[in-house]
Amino acid sequence: MAAVTYELIKKDSKSKARRGRVHTPHGSIETPVFMPVGTAATVKAMRPDEVKEMGAQIILSNTYHLYLRPGHEIVREAGGLHKFMNWDRAILTDSGGFQVFSLGDLRKITEEGVEFRSHIDGSKHMLSPEKSIEVQNALGSDIIMAFDECAPYPADRGYVKNSLERTTRWLKRCKEANKNEDFQSLFGIMQGGMYQDLRYQSAMEIVDLDLPGYAIGGLSVGEPKDIMYEVLDYCVDYLPADKPRYLMGVGSPDYLFEGVERGVDMFDCVLPTRIARNGTAMTSRGRVVIKNAAHERDFTALDPECDCYTCRNYSKAYLRHLFKSNEILSSMLLTNHNLHFLINLMSNMRKAIEEDRFLEFKREFYNKYGKF
Numbered sequence: 244m245a246a247v248t249y250e251l252i253k254k255d256s257k258s259k260a261r262r263g264r265v266h267t268p269h270g271s272i273e274t275p276v277f278m279p280v281g282t283a284a285t286v287k288a289m290r291p292d293e294v295k296e297m298g299a300q301i302i303l304s305n306t307y308h309l310y311l312r313p314g315h316e317i318v319r320e321a322g323g324l325h326k327f328m329n330w331d332r333a334i335l336t337d338s339g340g341f342q343v344f345s346l347g348d349l350r351k352i353t354e355e356g357v358e359f360r361s362h363i364d365g366s367k368h369m370l371s372p373e374k375s376i377e378v379q380n381a382l383g384s385d386i387i388m389a390f391d392e393c394a395p396y397p398a399d400r401g402y403v404k405n406s407l408e409r410t411t412r413w414l415k416r417c418k419e420a421n422k423n424e425d426f427q428s429l430f431g432i433m434q435g436g437m438y439q440d441l442r443y444q445s446a447m448e449i450v451d452l453d454l455p456g457y458a459i460g461g462l463s464v465g466e467p468k469d470i471m472y473e474v475l476d477y478c479v480d481y482l483p484a485d486k487p488r489y490l491m492g493v494g495s496p497d498y499l500f501e502g503v504e505r506g507v508d509m510f511d512c513v514l515p516t517r518i519a520r521n522g523t524a525m526t527s528r529g530r531v532v533i534k535n536a537a538h539e540r541d542f543t544a545l546d547p548e549c550d551c552y553t554c555r556n557y558s559k560a561y562l563r564h565l566f567k568s569n570e571i572l573s574s575m576l577l578t579n580h581n582l583h584f585l586i587n588l589m590s591n592m593r594k595a596i597e598e599d600r601f602l603e604f605k606r607e608f609y610n611k612y613g614k615f
Protein backbone atom coordinates (compact mmCIF):
# COMPACT_ATOMS: atom_id res chain seq x y z
CA MET A 244 0.00 0.00 0.00
CA ALA A 245 1.36 3.47 -0.89
CA ALA A 246 2.44 5.66 2.01
CA VAL A 247 0.18 8.40 0.60
CA THR A 248 -3.54 7.62 0.26
CA TYR A 249 -6.63 9.69 -0.50
CA GLU A 250 -9.94 9.65 1.38
CA LEU A 251 -12.98 11.31 -0.24
CA ILE A 252 -15.12 12.91 2.49
CA LYS A 253 -17.80 14.82 0.56
CA LYS A 254 -18.62 15.94 -2.97
CA ASP A 255 -20.36 19.24 -3.60
CA SER A 256 -23.80 18.59 -5.10
CA LYS A 257 -23.71 21.55 -7.50
CA SER A 258 -20.12 21.41 -8.78
CA LYS A 259 -17.13 19.04 -9.01
CA ALA A 260 -15.66 20.53 -5.82
CA ARG A 261 -14.70 17.85 -3.31
CA ARG A 262 -13.64 17.69 0.31
CA GLY A 263 -11.01 15.07 1.08
CA ARG A 264 -8.04 14.01 3.16
CA VAL A 265 -4.56 12.98 2.02
CA HIS A 266 -2.81 10.66 4.46
CA THR A 267 0.99 10.93 4.52
CA PRO A 268 3.79 9.60 6.82
CA HIS A 269 3.96 13.14 8.29
CA GLY A 270 0.28 13.60 9.02
CA SER A 271 -3.02 14.00 7.23
CA ILE A 272 -3.81 16.91 4.92
CA GLU A 273 -7.34 18.31 4.73
CA THR A 274 -8.18 19.13 1.11
CA PRO A 275 -8.60 21.27 -0.92
CA VAL A 276 -5.25 22.61 0.29
CA PHE A 277 -2.81 25.35 -0.68
CA MET A 278 0.89 24.48 -0.20
CA PRO A 279 3.25 27.35 0.69
CA VAL A 280 6.48 27.19 -1.30
CA GLY A 281 9.71 26.77 0.66
CA THR A 282 12.14 26.81 -2.27
CA ALA A 283 15.52 26.54 -0.51
CA ALA A 284 14.29 24.67 2.58
CA THR A 285 12.63 27.76 3.98
CA VAL A 286 9.35 29.56 3.36
CA LYS A 287 11.00 32.91 2.70
CA ALA A 288 10.71 35.44 5.56
CA MET A 289 8.85 32.96 7.77
CA ARG A 290 9.86 30.74 10.70
CA PRO A 291 8.48 27.17 10.52
CA ASP A 292 6.56 27.64 13.80
CA GLU A 293 4.73 30.63 12.26
CA VAL A 294 3.91 28.62 9.12
CA LYS A 295 2.58 25.82 11.33
CA GLU A 296 0.63 28.21 13.59
CA MET A 297 -1.26 29.69 10.62
CA GLY A 298 -2.40 26.19 9.70
CA ALA A 299 -0.12 25.13 6.85
CA GLN A 300 -0.41 21.34 6.59
CA ILE A 301 2.18 20.72 3.86
CA ILE A 302 4.89 22.79 2.19
CA LEU A 303 6.75 22.45 -1.09
CA SER A 304 10.52 22.52 -1.59
CA ASN A 305 12.47 22.66 -4.85
CA THR A 306 14.78 19.82 -5.83
CA TYR A 307 16.76 21.93 -8.33
CA HIS A 308 17.72 24.53 -5.71
CA LEU A 309 18.55 22.05 -2.93
CA TYR A 310 20.57 19.86 -5.33
CA LEU A 311 22.74 22.85 -6.23
CA ARG A 312 22.87 24.30 -2.70
CA PRO A 313 23.59 22.95 -0.09
CA GLY A 314 23.54 19.63 -2.03
CA HIS A 315 21.22 16.67 -1.39
CA GLU A 316 23.96 14.65 0.32
CA ILE A 317 24.32 17.31 3.03
CA VAL A 318 20.55 17.26 3.60
CA ARG A 319 20.67 13.44 3.74
CA GLU A 320 23.49 13.61 6.33
CA ALA A 321 21.41 16.12 8.32
CA GLY A 322 18.71 13.47 8.62
CA GLY A 323 16.58 14.67 5.72
CA LEU A 324 14.67 17.84 4.89
CA HIS A 325 12.17 17.62 7.78
CA LYS A 326 15.00 17.62 10.33
CA PHE A 327 17.21 20.02 8.38
CA MET A 328 14.54 22.73 8.23
CA ASN A 329 12.72 21.83 11.46
CA TRP A 330 9.38 21.06 9.76
CA ASP A 331 7.57 17.97 11.09
CA ARG A 332 4.50 18.07 8.83
CA ALA A 333 4.28 16.89 5.22
CA ILE A 334 6.66 18.02 2.47
CA LEU A 335 6.26 17.74 -1.29
CA THR A 336 9.31 18.18 -3.50
CA ASP A 337 9.14 18.96 -7.17
CA SER A 338 11.40 17.13 -9.61
CA GLY A 339 13.68 20.01 -10.59
CA GLY A 340 12.55 19.73 -14.20
CA PHE A 341 10.47 22.87 -14.22
CA GLN A 342 13.32 25.03 -12.93
CA VAL A 343 15.82 23.47 -15.32
CA PHE A 344 13.50 23.99 -18.30
CA SER A 345 13.07 27.63 -17.32
CA LEU A 346 16.86 28.12 -17.63
CA GLY A 347 16.31 28.57 -21.38
CA ASP A 348 19.59 28.56 -23.34
CA LEU A 349 21.49 27.21 -20.35
CA ARG A 350 20.04 23.74 -20.92
CA LYS A 351 19.95 20.92 -23.50
CA ILE A 352 17.22 18.28 -23.56
CA THR A 353 18.03 14.66 -24.57
CA GLU A 354 16.26 11.34 -23.97
CA GLU A 355 18.67 10.79 -21.08
CA GLY A 356 17.59 13.97 -19.30
CA VAL A 357 18.54 17.64 -19.28
CA GLU A 358 22.05 19.07 -19.33
CA PHE A 359 22.17 22.48 -17.72
CA ARG A 360 24.47 25.05 -16.22
CA SER A 361 23.94 26.11 -12.63
CA HIS A 362 22.47 29.60 -12.27
CA ILE A 363 24.76 29.96 -9.23
CA ASP A 364 28.24 29.29 -10.64
CA GLY A 365 27.75 28.14 -14.23
CA SER A 366 28.90 24.58 -13.47
CA LYS A 367 27.60 21.84 -15.79
CA HIS A 368 25.09 19.25 -14.53
CA MET A 369 22.79 16.53 -15.88
CA LEU A 370 19.37 16.05 -14.31
CA SER A 371 17.72 12.80 -15.35
CA PRO A 372 14.69 10.91 -14.02
CA GLU A 373 17.02 8.69 -11.98
CA LYS A 374 19.02 11.67 -10.62
CA SER A 375 15.84 13.54 -9.68
CA ILE A 376 14.54 10.52 -7.74
CA GLU A 377 17.96 10.03 -6.07
CA VAL A 378 17.93 13.65 -4.92
CA GLN A 379 14.32 13.53 -3.71
CA ASN A 380 15.00 10.25 -1.88
CA ALA A 381 17.92 11.96 -0.12
CA LEU A 382 15.67 14.88 0.84
CA GLY A 383 13.16 12.45 2.34
CA SER A 384 10.01 14.34 1.31
CA ASP A 385 6.65 12.59 1.66
CA ILE A 386 5.48 13.26 -1.91
CA ILE A 387 7.97 13.32 -4.77
CA MET A 388 7.21 14.55 -8.25
CA ALA A 389 8.13 12.83 -11.49
CA PHE A 390 10.76 14.37 -13.74
CA ASP A 391 8.80 15.86 -16.58
CA GLU A 392 8.92 18.47 -19.30
CA CYS A 393 6.52 21.34 -18.94
CA ALA A 394 5.85 22.28 -22.56
CA PRO A 395 5.95 26.04 -23.14
CA TYR A 396 2.90 28.07 -24.16
CA PRO A 397 2.21 28.39 -27.00
CA ALA A 398 3.69 25.20 -28.47
CA ASP A 399 2.74 23.38 -31.65
CA ARG A 400 0.95 20.06 -31.49
CA GLY A 401 3.86 18.00 -32.77
CA TYR A 402 6.20 19.37 -30.11
CA VAL A 403 3.64 18.85 -27.32
CA LYS A 404 2.96 15.24 -28.42
CA ASN A 405 6.66 14.32 -28.56
CA SER A 406 7.22 16.06 -25.22
CA LEU A 407 4.38 14.30 -23.39
CA GLU A 408 5.49 10.91 -24.73
CA ARG A 409 9.02 11.54 -23.45
CA THR A 410 7.54 12.65 -20.11
CA THR A 411 5.72 9.30 -19.92
CA ARG A 412 8.96 7.41 -20.68
CA TRP A 413 10.69 9.47 -17.98
CA LEU A 414 7.87 8.69 -15.54
CA LYS A 415 8.41 4.94 -16.04
CA ARG A 416 12.10 5.48 -15.24
CA CYS A 417 11.15 7.49 -12.14
CA LYS A 418 8.85 4.71 -10.95
CA GLU A 419 11.62 2.13 -11.47
CA ALA A 420 14.15 4.32 -9.63
CA ASN A 421 11.75 4.80 -6.70
CA LYS A 422 10.56 1.19 -6.45
CA ASN A 423 12.47 0.36 -3.24
CA GLU A 424 11.19 3.46 -1.40
CA ASP A 425 8.50 2.62 1.21
CA PHE A 426 7.73 6.08 2.55
CA GLN A 427 8.00 8.42 -0.43
CA SER A 428 5.06 8.46 -2.83
CA LEU A 429 5.68 9.31 -6.47
CA PHE A 430 3.09 11.47 -8.23
CA GLY A 431 2.89 11.45 -12.02
CA ILE A 432 2.35 14.66 -14.01
CA MET A 433 -0.10 15.03 -16.88
CA GLN A 434 1.10 17.10 -19.80
CA GLY A 435 -0.42 17.64 -23.26
CA GLY A 436 -0.49 21.41 -23.55
CA MET A 437 -3.82 22.90 -24.58
CA TYR A 438 -4.76 19.93 -26.80
CA GLN A 439 -7.64 17.83 -25.45
CA ASP A 440 -6.67 14.62 -27.22
CA LEU A 441 -3.06 14.95 -26.05
CA ARG A 442 -4.19 15.63 -22.49
CA TYR A 443 -6.25 12.46 -22.69
CA GLN A 444 -3.30 10.49 -24.09
CA SER A 445 -0.99 11.75 -21.35
CA ALA A 446 -3.54 11.00 -18.63
CA MET A 447 -4.18 7.45 -19.83
CA GLU A 448 -0.43 6.74 -20.07
CA ILE A 449 0.37 7.98 -16.54
CA VAL A 450 -2.75 6.56 -14.87
CA ASP A 451 -1.83 3.18 -16.35
CA LEU A 452 1.17 3.21 -13.96
CA ASP A 453 -1.17 3.16 -10.93
CA LEU A 454 0.59 5.85 -8.87
CA PRO A 455 -0.57 7.26 -5.47
CA GLY A 456 -1.42 10.67 -6.95
CA TYR A 457 -1.36 12.76 -10.09
CA ALA A 458 -0.59 16.36 -10.99
CA ILE A 459 -1.77 18.54 -13.83
CA GLY A 460 1.30 20.21 -15.30
CA GLY A 461 1.74 22.48 -18.26
CA LEU A 462 -0.78 25.06 -17.05
CA SER A 463 -0.24 28.44 -15.42
CA VAL A 464 2.54 28.92 -18.00
CA GLY A 465 1.28 32.17 -19.51
CA GLU A 466 -1.88 30.94 -21.21
CA PRO A 467 -5.02 33.12 -20.95
CA LYS A 468 -7.33 32.30 -18.02
CA ASP A 469 -10.16 31.10 -20.22
CA ILE A 470 -7.86 28.58 -21.92
CA MET A 471 -6.68 27.24 -18.58
CA TYR A 472 -10.25 26.86 -17.36
CA GLU A 473 -11.27 25.18 -20.64
CA VAL A 474 -8.45 22.63 -20.27
CA LEU A 475 -9.35 22.04 -16.62
CA ASP A 476 -13.00 21.55 -17.59
CA TYR A 477 -12.07 18.22 -19.16
CA CYS A 478 -8.65 17.12 -17.94
CA VAL A 479 -9.36 16.83 -14.18
CA ASP A 480 -11.92 14.13 -14.99
CA TYR A 481 -9.24 12.14 -16.85
CA LEU A 482 -7.61 11.47 -13.46
CA PRO A 483 -8.84 8.81 -11.01
CA ALA A 484 -11.32 10.01 -8.36
CA ASP A 485 -9.68 7.93 -5.61
CA LYS A 486 -6.28 9.68 -5.85
CA PRO A 487 -5.20 13.25 -5.00
CA ARG A 488 -5.27 15.69 -7.94
CA TYR A 489 -2.65 18.46 -7.80
CA LEU A 490 -2.67 21.55 -10.04
CA MET A 491 0.90 22.86 -10.22
CA GLY A 492 1.87 26.50 -10.02
CA VAL A 493 -1.54 27.93 -9.12
CA GLY A 494 -2.20 30.24 -6.26
CA SER A 495 -4.30 33.36 -6.84
CA PRO A 496 -7.78 33.37 -5.27
CA ASP A 497 -9.71 33.12 -8.57
CA TYR A 498 -7.54 30.30 -9.92
CA LEU A 499 -7.94 28.46 -6.61
CA PHE A 500 -11.74 28.80 -6.70
CA GLU A 501 -11.92 27.72 -10.35
CA GLY A 502 -9.61 24.77 -9.73
CA VAL A 503 -11.51 23.60 -6.63
CA GLU A 504 -14.80 23.95 -8.50
CA ARG A 505 -13.42 21.53 -11.14
CA GLY A 506 -12.32 18.91 -8.60
CA VAL A 507 -8.69 19.82 -7.88
CA ASP A 508 -7.42 18.94 -4.38
CA MET A 509 -3.90 20.43 -4.07
CA PHE A 510 -2.26 23.66 -5.21
CA ASP A 511 1.11 25.39 -4.87
CA CYS A 512 2.40 28.76 -5.98
CA VAL A 513 5.13 31.28 -5.15
CA LEU A 514 2.69 34.14 -5.78
CA PRO A 515 1.64 34.96 -2.17
CA THR A 516 5.20 34.96 -0.84
CA ARG A 517 6.71 36.65 -3.91
CA ILE A 518 4.23 39.54 -4.12
CA ALA A 519 4.51 40.04 -0.35
CA ARG A 520 8.22 40.78 -0.74
CA ASN A 521 7.27 43.23 -3.47
CA GLY A 522 4.80 45.03 -1.21
CA THR A 523 1.47 43.62 -2.40
CA ALA A 524 -1.12 42.04 -0.11
CA MET A 525 -4.03 39.77 -0.99
CA THR A 526 -7.12 40.88 0.95
CA SER A 527 -10.86 40.12 1.00
CA ARG A 528 -11.35 43.43 -0.83
CA GLY A 529 -8.77 42.70 -3.55
CA ARG A 530 -5.06 43.41 -3.79
CA VAL A 531 -3.49 46.22 -1.73
CA VAL A 532 -0.26 47.75 -3.10
CA ILE A 533 1.14 49.03 0.17
CA LYS A 534 3.53 51.64 -1.27
CA ASN A 535 0.62 53.64 -2.73
CA ALA A 536 0.33 57.15 -1.25
CA ALA A 537 -3.30 56.45 -0.34
CA HIS A 538 -2.01 54.35 2.57
CA GLU A 539 0.32 56.98 4.04
CA ARG A 540 -2.15 58.01 6.77
CA ASP A 541 -4.39 54.95 6.70
CA PHE A 542 -4.20 53.61 10.26
CA THR A 543 -6.59 50.72 9.62
CA ALA A 544 -5.63 47.06 9.17
CA LEU A 545 -4.75 45.59 5.77
CA ASP A 546 -7.90 43.49 5.76
CA PRO A 547 -10.94 44.13 8.03
CA GLU A 548 -11.86 40.44 7.83
CA CYS A 549 -8.42 39.02 8.65
CA ASP A 550 -7.29 37.93 12.12
CA CYS A 551 -3.64 37.26 11.25
CA TYR A 552 -0.80 38.63 13.40
CA THR A 553 -0.17 41.42 10.88
CA CYS A 554 -3.80 42.56 10.71
CA ARG A 555 -4.22 42.36 14.49
CA ASN A 556 -1.17 44.50 15.25
CA TYR A 557 -0.29 46.85 12.39
CA SER A 558 -1.80 49.50 10.12
CA LYS A 559 -1.40 50.06 6.40
CA ALA A 560 0.49 53.25 7.22
CA TYR A 561 3.07 51.35 9.25
CA LEU A 562 3.36 48.58 6.62
CA ARG A 563 3.83 51.24 3.94
CA HIS A 564 6.56 52.86 6.05
CA LEU A 565 8.35 49.51 6.46
CA PHE A 566 8.19 48.74 2.74
CA LYS A 567 9.42 52.18 1.67
CA SER A 568 12.19 51.94 4.27
CA ASN A 569 13.19 48.58 2.80
CA GLU A 570 12.85 47.01 6.24
CA ILE A 571 13.08 43.19 6.52
CA LEU A 572 9.99 43.28 8.74
CA SER A 573 7.95 44.39 5.69
CA SER A 574 8.53 41.04 3.97
CA MET A 575 7.91 39.15 7.20
CA LEU A 576 4.57 40.80 7.98
CA LEU A 577 3.20 40.83 4.42
CA THR A 578 4.25 37.21 3.83
CA ASN A 579 2.62 36.21 7.10
CA HIS A 580 -0.60 37.90 6.00
CA ASN A 581 -0.68 36.57 2.43
CA LEU A 582 -0.08 32.96 3.47
CA HIS A 583 -2.61 33.27 6.28
CA PHE A 584 -5.09 34.72 3.77
CA LEU A 585 -4.79 31.80 1.33
CA ILE A 586 -4.67 29.11 4.04
CA ASN A 587 -7.77 30.62 5.62
CA LEU A 588 -9.46 30.87 2.21
CA MET A 589 -8.89 27.14 1.61
CA SER A 590 -10.24 26.37 5.10
CA ASN A 591 -13.40 28.33 4.28
CA MET A 592 -13.71 26.52 0.94
CA ARG A 593 -13.51 23.17 2.78
CA LYS A 594 -16.27 24.30 5.18
CA ALA A 595 -18.41 25.51 2.25
CA ILE A 596 -18.09 22.13 0.51
CA GLU A 597 -19.01 20.35 3.77
CA GLU A 598 -22.14 22.56 3.98
CA ASP A 599 -22.93 22.15 0.24
CA ARG A 600 -22.70 25.89 -0.41
CA PHE A 601 -19.41 26.13 -2.34
CA LEU A 602 -20.82 28.12 -5.28
CA GLU A 603 -22.59 30.53 -2.92
CA PHE A 604 -19.33 31.04 -1.02
CA LYS A 605 -17.51 31.66 -4.30
CA ARG A 606 -20.10 34.28 -5.35
CA GLU A 607 -19.86 36.05 -1.96
CA PHE A 608 -16.05 36.15 -2.21
CA TYR A 609 -16.03 37.40 -5.81
CA ASN A 610 -18.55 40.15 -5.02
CA LYS A 611 -16.33 41.50 -2.22
CA TYR A 612 -12.97 40.94 -3.93
CA GLY A 613 -13.84 42.97 -7.02
CA LYS A 614 -11.54 42.79 -10.07
CA PHE A 615 -9.01 39.94 -10.20
Ligand SMILES: Nc1cc(N)c2c(=O)[nH][nH]c(=O)c2c1
Nearest residue numbers: 341393460461462463491492
Ligand atom coordinates in the same frame (compact mmCIF):
# COMPACT_ATOMS: atom_id res chain seq x y z
N1 LIG B 1 2.93 25.77 -13.78
C1 LIG B 1 3.76 24.72 -13.46
C2 LIG B 1 4.51 24.80 -12.31
C3 LIG B 1 5.35 23.76 -11.97
N2 LIG B 1 6.09 23.87 -10.81
C4 LIG B 1 5.47 22.62 -12.78
C5 LIG B 1 6.35 21.51 -12.48
O1 LIG B 1 7.08 21.50 -11.46
N3 LIG B 1 6.41 20.45 -13.31
N4 LIG B 1 5.68 20.39 -14.42
C6 LIG B 1 4.83 21.39 -14.77
O2 LIG B 1 4.18 21.29 -15.82
C7 LIG B 1 4.71 22.55 -13.94
C8 LIG B 1 3.84 23.60 -14.29
